[in-house]
Amino acid sequence: MSQTPLACDLAVVGGGPGGYTAAFAAADQGRRVVLIDDDRRLGGVCLNRGCIPSKALLHATSLLREATVLSPRRGIAFGKPSLDLAQLRSWTESILVQLGQGLETQGRHRQVTLVRGRGRFTTSKTIHVRSQEGEVAVAFETGIIAVGSAPATPRAISCDDPRVMTSDGALQLEEIPKELLVVGGGYIGLELGTVYAALGSRVVLVEALESILPGVDGDLSGVVLKALGGLFREVRLKTTVTGLSAAGHTLTVRLESEGKVDELHADRVLVAVGRVPNTEGLGLERTRVQRDAQGFITVNSSQQTTDPSLYAIGDVVGGKLLAHKASAEAVVAVEAIVGGATQARPAVIPSVVFTDPELAWCGLTQTEAQAGGIPVRVARFPWSASGRAATLDRPDGLTKLVCDPESERVLGVGIAGVDAGELIGEGVLAVELGATAKDLRRLVLPHPTLSETLKEAAGLMARNRPAARRAVSS
DSSP: OOSSOEEEEEEEEOOSHHHHHHHHHHHHTTOOEEEEEOSSSTTHHHHHHSHHHHHHHHHHHHHHHIIIIIGGGGTOOOOOOOOOHHHHHHHHHHHHHHHHHHHHHHHHHTTOEEEESEEEEEETTEEEEEETTEEEEEEEEEEEEOOOEEEOOOGGGOOOOTTEEOHHHHTTOOOOOSEEEEEOOSHHHHHHHHHHHHTTOEEEEEOSSSSSSTTSOHHHHHHHHHHHTTTSSEEEOSOEEEEEEEETTEEEEEEEETTEEEEEEESEEEEOSOEEESOTTSOGGGSSOOBOTTSOBOBOTTSBBSSTTEEEOGGGGOSSOOHHHHHHHHHHHHHHHHHOOOOOOOOOOOEEEOSSSEEEEEEOOHHHHHHHTOOOEEEEEEGGGOHHHHHTTOOOOEEEEEEOTTTOBEEEEEEEETTHHHHHHHHHHHHHTTOBHHHHHHOOOOSSOTTHHHHHHHHHTOTTOHHHHHHOOO
16 A cells, blocks of 8 residues: 555546546546546446447447338338347447547546546545555545446346346347346336347346336336337236246246246346445445435435535435436536535436337426326327328327426426437426426427427417317326
């Protein structure tokens, strides 16, 4: 261990979207920053084992559906696609390398000191890092914990067999199994199941609850569930895994659904039932940081923990486990550290599920409104009435507005359809800036585009139109 601690104003533990955003923002404010990360490159789970590689694979495999399913009915036929897994992995890796190098370059330009290794707090203002060069002590005035999360594995599915994968292993694309069981109907299971199905796997998805994407607006998730009927071999809802065993080349999974027990055989199993915070082994017991029953770090509206010297952001504090949420929280934390205590106003955090079709939503959902007894008026515009959706051969979409019944202020926006993730930005603006349905109706948008569906939904919200009364529900 170095004799003299590496001193800094701010130590950031974790180099994911929250961590590097915090480090860069603080350095831009003139703070001496040390960024501690034990991954092979900056970017955290998002860049290395999550958002970026999964979206690269989703884009690549979507071309297979375009070529084999959609194009022939338009009169354009291609030959049978060939698949080179090694080249696909290499292409994906090249993207990660490029983005990782870009982050390190940004850090160097800002004079952020990068220490590679696993950090462990020894006090509220010191942390020891075990790196390849030995142990390094870092002394700081303020620290930000941004260590992210890891895949959760239920005890019933715990197995050392490498054919039982989490999202980390699934993204390696070691092989394309003939039979794949996906456990969990959240966004990770659906996205990776979509990739493997496109590559030729017969996918069975099981979800313990009564719907996929638990908690998501039923109008939106219903669009995806319908599409999965033609993509997956089977979707089993209200089904739990009670055991798993390996024998020879086959994995046998015991399933239970409404009192009935069944067995299913698969070549590989993908476990995607949630994530847990990476707080174990971090030395938090040597600080005043408190965690909740699930292990997530407790913070206030400024992202400050119960230890005045330490802040926490991203997956490790719970809520929506999203990269852009972590980045937004990083800005809040740095502003509080640099400018003093602040009462941050919650930002509108959009969510996107990159299935085919995509799902995206922001603000208040109709499901949340009903659960909270909040009166709302809802308008749904089906993409079967969209000229642009028709020309794209993708009428399987829906745009939905959730508005205040009196003022027509837009409280939430939901979109299901191709490129929904790109369209939801307009919804975020509408909710964040307090726009009304009337404001949206007055917009002049290019035609024909999918963005028009937001304006069309606002048109259905007009109180003096019969179409609005038929489409609106509370």
